[in-house]
Each structure stands twice: as structure tokens, then as C-alpha cells.
Amino acid sequence: MVFWRKKKNEGMQDQERADDELLHHKTDPELSPLIEAENDLAPDNVMAKSMNAIEPRDLTDAHTTPVPDHTPVDDFKESEDLKDHTNEGGWFSRLSKGLSKSSNKLGQSITDVFTKRKLDQEALDELEEILIMADMGPKTAAKIVAAFSENRFDKEIEESEIKSVLASSMSDILKPVAIPLDINGKKPFVMLVCGVNGAGKTTTIGKLAHEYHMKQHKKVMIAAADTFRAAAVDQLEVWAKRAHVPLIKKDIGSDPAAVAFEALEKAKADDVDLLMIDTAGRLQNKANLMEELAKIIRVIKKQDDTAPHAIVLVLDSTTGQNAHSQVQNFKDVVNLTGLVVTKLDGSAKGGVVVSLAQEFGLPIHAVGVGEKIEDLSPFKAEEFAKALVGA
Numbered sequence: 001m002v003f004w005r006k007k008k009n010e011g012m013q014d015q016e017r018a019d020d021e022l023l024h025h026k027t028d029p030e031l032s033p034l035i036e037a038e039n040d041l042a043p044d045n046v047m048a049k050s051m052n053a054i055e056p057r058d059l060t061d062a063h064t065t066p067v068p069d070h071t072p073v074d075d076f077k078e079s080e081d082l083k084d085h086t087n088e089g090g091w092f093s094r095l096s097k098g099l100s101k102s103s104n105k106l107g108q109s110i111t112d113v114f115t116k117r118k119l120d121q122e123a124l125d126e127l128e129e130i131l132i133m134a135d136m137g138p139k140t141a142a143k144i145v146a147a148f149s150e151n152r153f154d155k156e157i158e159e160s161e162i163k164s165v166l167a168s169s170m171s172d173i174l175k176p177v178a179i180p181l182d183i184n185g186k187k188p189f190v191m192l193v194c195g196v197n198g199a200g201k202t203t204t205i206g207k208l209a210h211e212y213h214m215k216q217h218k219k220v221m222i223a224a225a226d227t228f229r230a231a232a233v234d235q236l237e238v239w240a241k242r243a244h245v246p247l248i249k250k251d252i253g254s255d256p257a258a259v260a261f262e263a264l265e266k267a268k269a270d271d272v273d274l275l276m277i278d279t280a281g282r283l284q285n286k287a288n289l290m291e292e293l294a295k296i297i298r299v300i301k302k303q304d305d306t307a308p309h310a311i312v313l314v315l316d317s318t319t320g321q322n323a324h325s326q327v328q329n330f331k332d333v334v335n336l337t338g339l340v341v342t343k344l345d346g347s348a349k350g351g352v353v354v355s356l357a358q359e360f361g362l363p364i365h366a367v368g369v370g371e372k373i374e375d376l377s378p379f380k381a382e383e384f385a386k387a388l389v390g391a
């Protein structure tokens, strides 16, 4: 059922337009027509009270976006429509295509340095440099080069051998962190999704909802705990509808922790398998953002002290080494359980994934290779390493 947005006063409309401009990145698809979620709950504004006053109770002012009526046939058709058929040919070829900027850069440098040349100290130093330039970071580069020179020092080496040996030592670094997200064992499994603005949190939640609900037939719910900008909620709502899952939201400016709390109540009541909570990536400053996250977690724990069961940091691979400081910043405040790395399609900085694995050892659950609903794949170490060096 569709409910058209009620006419808002002009001030609010201006604010929303401004919010919209802030939120939408240049490549964002249009989100119109805007759809108003059904407010099937009483308008009691209890959550304006301090979070400490929260007690488990019936839902009050949260809105639930209804799941549209649909049949499995509709779902399948829609899923097919949303697929990017221009890019088919399996995960590996899509990843290779996506990572071609990274692999071309790395491959060309290797060709330049190593064509018919002995592996002497100078060549090894140059290789280390190449790996650092490919965003692997100095420590990881040194480790890979050390492994590489074993049994090969002072021997002539073919370019193809270099690539396959590099791929295998990168794969050794990546294998321990290639851990799929396991949402079984807790019900509801509560996943908090965090990351800096524009990293791909909302898009990743949409893709995961599609995967778990439409493909794995799990009962999924999404909560909009980025309550600071109307457009942020609207964007999440579009994804919820695409994936046919309900969205829990509250009015703009509500307490994000209250959204999380009420969503968990509702998820429990509705026997949901997976609750994903979208958070803000942009607040006035870093301290506010981190404080907000910590508060969301505190409040969730009031209902279930084992939750959140996953705290996933979404990282934009195009930010390169900056991803390290993002991980460190979030790690300082929350107990990160894993990463999703996005925008590996077209990123020249895919090597950062290897240095992240080496440096932090956090599970990498999935990687984003495009903006469409199907463009998320579990992280596979060997394939990723091969695609990265173009082996």
C-alpha cells in the first residue's frame, strides 16, 4: 500500500531539499517518488524522554514501513530487473573488471621493473615501493617482499611468476580474514552498521537485506537510526522497499538510540531473524558521532546484553590508506566485529584491503562492487588476490 507524503509547510520542504543535497552523493540515483510510511502506532512521544527512562514496553511512536504485498514471482522478476546484466560473467570476472584500475597500476609497474631481470636487492626494493604505491602500506609490503625473495634471490624471474607468487602471498594474508557473516545462533541477530559519511552503509544494508530476505528467505528488519536528515531515512526506505523488508523509523531529530531500542522490541515481537541498524556517518564532529554509537549500543544492551551481535564497519576502498585511521577511530569506541569494503569497482586503491587484513585482522565479510542490489559478494581471499595483481 502506498501513502503519499502529506503536504509539509514550506520551511520543512526547504530543509528537506537542503538535506537532500547534503546526503546525495553525485552518483546517487533519484529517490522519488517519496513514499510516506504508514504510521500505525499511537503518536505518544515517549522517546523524547531521557534514554535512562526507557523500559521495555509496547511500541509507541515508531513508524513501520509496511512491506508491500508481493509474491515470490514478483520478487524474482524484480530481482532480475535490478540485476546489472551488462556486467555478467561470474563473480571473479566482475571483481577483476572492477579492480582493473588497481591491477593495471600494479601490473604495469611490475612489468616496468622486472622484465628479464635478476631479483637483486635493488629489484626487491623497487617491488616494495610498488606495493606501497598500490596502497598495501609499508609493513604489509615488507612482509610480502620478504616472503617473495625466499629461494628466489639472484635468480631471473618471469613476470607471470612474480604475479602468481605475489597473489599467493597476498592470499595467505587475506585467508584468515575472509569470514562470512554468520547470522545464525541468535534471534534476532542484531547488526549495527557504522562508518563515515558516504562509505556505503545504507547501500550495503539494502544489499544485505536483499541477500538475506529475498535469497535466503530470512525474516529481516531494518532500523533507521540516522535520524539527523530526512533524506537519509528516505534513502533507507527506498532500499527497504526494494528488498521487501520492513523499516522502523521515527521522526527526524528523534533519538537514534530510541529507534534502535524500539526496533529491537519490534524485531523480537515479530520473530525477526536479522535486524540491521543504519547509523549516521556525519555529525557535527567525530566525538558526537562516536558518542552516539556508544549510546545506541548501551541502549540495545538494556534489552539483550549479548547484542549487538555484529558491529560492522563499512569502508570506502577509494579512500585508500585513510581507511586505516577510520578503523582505528571506530575501534577505539566500539567493539568492531567485521568489515565490509565498498566501491571496489573502479577503485585504484584495492590494495588497502590487504593492508587492513594485515594490520587489524578483522573479518572482512563482504565487498561491494557496484551500486546495484546484487553488487555485494562474500569476500574470497584467493580470488581477490588474483584479481588485484591481475594474475
Ligand SMILES: Nc1nc2c(ncn2[C@@H]2O[C@H](COP(=O)(O)OP(=O)(O)OP(=O)(O)O)[C@@H](O)[C@H]2O)c(=O)[nH]1
Binding pocket: 023, 025, 026, 027, 028, 029, 195, 196, 197, 198, 199, 200, 201, 202, 203, 204, 226, 232, 280, 281, 282, 314, 342, 343, 344, 345, 346, 367, 368, 369, 370, 371, 375
Ligand atoms: N560504485 C559503487 N558505489 C557504491 C558502492 N556502495 C555504495 N556506493 C555509492 O556510494 C554512495 C554513498 O553510499 P551510501 O550507502 O549512501 O553511503 P552511507 O555510508 O550510507 O552515507 P551517509 O548516510 O551519508 O553516511 C552512493 O552513491 C552509493 O550508490 C559500491 O560498492 N560501488
Ligand SMILES: [Mg+2]
Binding pocket: 201, 202, 203, 226, 232, 278
Ligand atoms: Mg546512509
